[in-house]
Amino acid sequence: MEEKPILVMKFGGTSVGNAETMLQVKDIVKESISTGWKPVVILSAMVGVTNQLLQSAELAKNHRFDLVLQTAASLTSRHYEVVHQLILNQERQFTIKQQIDQLISGFTEYCRAIDIIGEATPRVLDAIGGIGEMLSVRIFAEVLNIHQIQAQAVDATKIIITDGVFQGAHPDFEKTRHKLQQTLIPMLNSGVIPIVTGFIAATEDGITTTLGRGGSDYTAAIIGAGLKAKEVWIWTDVDGVMTADPRVVPNAKTIQSLTFREIGELAYYGAKVVHPKTMQPLIDADIPIKVKNTFNPKHPGTVLITDQSRISNGDIKAVTSIRGQSLITIEGRGMLGVPGVAARAFGAVASTGTSVPLITQASSEQSICFAVPLNSIALVLKELNNAFARELQVKDIDRIWATEEVVIITIVGAGMRNTPGVAGKIFSKLGSQGINVIAIAQGSSEVSISLVIDRQDDEKAVRAIHELIV
Ligand code: ADP
Ligand code: ASP
Ligand code: MG
Helix, strand or coil: CCCCCEEEEEECCCCCCCHHHHHHHHHHHHHHHHCCCEEEEEECCCCCHHHHHHHHHHHHHCCCHHHHHHHHHHHHHHHHHHHHHHCCCHHHHHHHHHHHHHHHHHHHHHHHHHHHHCCCCHHHHHHHHCHHHHHHHHHHHHHHHHCCCCEEEECHHHCCEECCCCCCCCECHHHHHHHHHHHHHHHHHCCCEEEEECCEEECCCCCEEECCCCCHHHHHHHHHHHCCCCEEEEEECCCCCECCCCCCCCCCCECCEEEHHHHHHHHHCCCCCCCCCCCHHHHHHCCCEEEEECCCCCCCCEEEECCHHHCCCCCCCEEEEEEEEEEEEEECHHHCCCCCHHHHHHHHHHCCCCCCCEEEECCCCCEEEEEEEHHHHHHHHHHHHHHCHHHHHCCCCCEEEECCCEEEEEEECHHHHHCCCHHHHHHHHHHHCCCCEEEEEECCCCCEEEEEEEHHHHHHHHHHHHCCCC
């Protein structure tokens, strides 16, 4: 008999947000089996749960343990409610409620420790933040079981091995592949569907890490690559990747297909629909990704593909924006021709652990300008002032300063580089709306252009540029 192909399907927070939506997910899983796939399911926490868990850690740090207990109670009752609605068998209900109690009491204990110490380390934040996924997989696996679909909850701490960079850990693909083959393949071979936690992983010593916020998409890709899945499908709450965030642009349309590069830029610059790292493990393996809507499963959604040649027609495909940024400028006539200024500047920024999403340099070399997240400007300015203390003193550098909040708008389309006049169209559109462009950068992969504008022009600019697409 021919081997059935493996399909990794990830369902986001809204897809598992309540009993009703969980049943929709169950139907999708069932459908995948009847159409000849061997599914592996990755789940997020129920929508809002990760935020609640992490906010509780913050509350505990501020010694508001009373509020932590309130959250613990509300998390328990929210998960119980789903269990009561979907798992009617008393015995099974009892077992699953015990598991919920155990996980939630682990959460309160961690928070208690934070309350006592007055500090929440990234390590404990990962231990707390991942509990939502551990809850949702246990409930959903049981839901499948009572619908006669054999399934088993799996904590990804047992199968994805990462380094110890908490809150944004990097997988060791080789070790992970080995674990995946050892654990999931035998399950699949015996007809059991693995229901795996998104977002979390562990170091080799078994310490829980997370892959960063929104990281369940990345989990699906890591597992898809490790199992050599035929396809990876990301199920979310919109009809695929759209020309803009439909919450900002109500008439945004689904994009039928995008290259990994295009979606990479879009995701990196704020389109939350797919985590920016998702494509990375799948590029070499040439495994396509589909983005589909749990609440409209018949819609084809978006196909993400590695092959560039198939789609580089047209010009602008999508527009996105990322808030909460500041532009830092280092300026001074004495910088002219002095080698190494940029290297030292970025070295100083890197030493603070801040990543720089956008860089522009005036050709006169009299200034360097780059974006950093707003919440790291104090630290970054301090390091830059230290690094250039001498130049500031002798006035080779006049000043180093940061703007108020700005927004980065990114326009994506692989065909843009071959289409003359795209940038011109964008600027005249913005100009006609009275929107001032503070800085410009072209993405190094040539599939995007980014602009920096004032915070207050954000949505207006996205809508204006979107008019150039549809
Ligand atoms: P999930 O919980 O399923 O992972 P997310 O909230 O992380 O869902 O991502 C889906 C959301 O991404 C959508 O509801 C939408 O508001 C937002 N989004 C932002 N930009 C885009 C875009 N270009 N296309 C589709 N959705 C987008
Ligand atoms: N639950 C995690 C988060 O909210 C991971 C995810 O949903 O992808 O960030
Ligand atoms: Mg998401």
